[in-house]
Amino acid sequence: MIRFITDLFKNKEIRNRIIFTLTMLAVFRLGTVMTVPNVDRVKLQAGLGSNSILDMMSLLGGGALQTFSIFSMGVGPYINASIIVQLLSMDIIPYLAELAKSGQKGKMQMDRITRYLAIVLAFVQSITLLIAYQNQYGILMDTSAQSYLFMATVMSAGTMFLLWLGDQITTKGVGNGMSLIIFAGIVAHMPTNYANAFTSMVTDNNYSASGIAYFALFVLLNLTIIVLVVFMNQAVRKITIQYSSSSGATRGKNMNHLPLKINSANVIPVIFASAILQAPLVIMSWINQDFWLYKFMNQYLALSTPGGLIAYIVLIIFFTFFYTHLTVDPEKIAENFGKNNSYIPGVRPGKDTKRYITTVLNRITVFGAIFIAFIALLPYLLPIITNGAIPHATAPGGTGIIIVVGVALETVKELQGRLAQRTYSGFFKH
DSSP: OHHHHHHHHHSHHHHHHHHHHHHHHHHHHHHTTSBOTTBOHHHHHHHOOOOHHHHHHHHHHTTGGGGTBTTTTTTHHHHHHHHHHHHHTTTTSHHHHHHHTSHHHHHHHHHHHHHHHHHHHHHHHHHHHHHHHHHHHOOBSOOSHHHHHHHHHHHHHHHHHHHHHHHHHHHHSSSOHHHHHHHHHHHHHHHHHHHHHHIIIIITTTTOHHHHHHHHHHHHHHHHHHHHHHHHHHOEEEEEEEEOOTTSOOOGGGEEEEEEETTSSTTHHHHHHHHHHHHHHHHHHHHOTTOHHHHHHHHHTSTTSHHHHHHHHHHHHHHHHHHHHHHOOHHHHHHHHHHTTEEOTTSOTTHHHHHHHHHHHHHHHHHHHHHHHHHHHHHHHHHHHTTTSSOGGGOSOSHHHHHHHHHHHHHHHHHHHHHHHHHHHHHHHO
16 A cells, blocks of 8 residues: 555656645635635524534535535535436436437536536525525524625535536546545544544543443444445446357357446435435424424434334435436446347347346345445434444444545546556556
């Protein structure tokens, strides 16, 4: 590992890319502490509490929502817009479906549409949050219409600046810029989480043996979860593929594999499931907490209740299968096999190939869905199992771990690729 890092910084091009990426991430972190004008930070901090849907939004925005910074929306509106456009391009809107099949040019046009939609979503979301927070906590010093429009414009501009920042990192730095921005926001809060866990488990219990044991368990669980997430992110089911030669003969050297990831959906199912369960509760809590539907959902479908946890599991499993089949199309794979003169040994081309891939995909997705549900439930289950010794706010697991590990693995993989490319280039020059 030390040699790998040394080799990276010995390479001038890679070193410059790493420095550029770290500089851009520093700019992002600087923006997360700059509060939107006209917001009373004292009232904001006094009024904010634990809120699942807002915690999820903060996760996508680097935790900036707690301070109502200029980057409060983060890249969340762009992610939402991407999901919406992707869903609409599945033969729902013919124009988008045609663009999805038009190669690189169509992809660029779809990205342009996604960014326009992200601006709209960011502005609407900003206005909604400002009104809701003002009604709930009275955080604004000026409640005129012009003030709302100005603050929403600043927050929307912050989102678009982050998109530009992400593009710059992707082009001139290392890794995926959007992912690294989310990664930086989560990692920046990890030291605070560990400090809070140490305080609540050890310091507040006067350094008792049980408190120290629970903190050691907390650290051990975090390390174990990271190892499990790494394993699941790397785990694939390889389907053997054979290529037909021009003479009609087949040989072992023409064998290849189609890797199907066990966790193809990543964290998307958790985000969807959490939003569907928590968004109605948050909205109704801002409007009218005496409404019968709010009382019913808060009593039976909140994530602190058994009914809510069961519904959470069901939604995660459903969206895992839904998003996996959205990103991995067995029919298209079967068509590509036919175009490339390839096939799966023992399986007929066409519909049989599609059926076989679908069956394998469904089977491995069961494991992926169970794993995602397990990681997502840990922050809610551990406080119950430990009788509150490990509080929900600092409990290990959750969406953040999956995001951090996934982004780290992809970035390291890209760095290894760049290093190998430069090594081979130097070899051929000599």
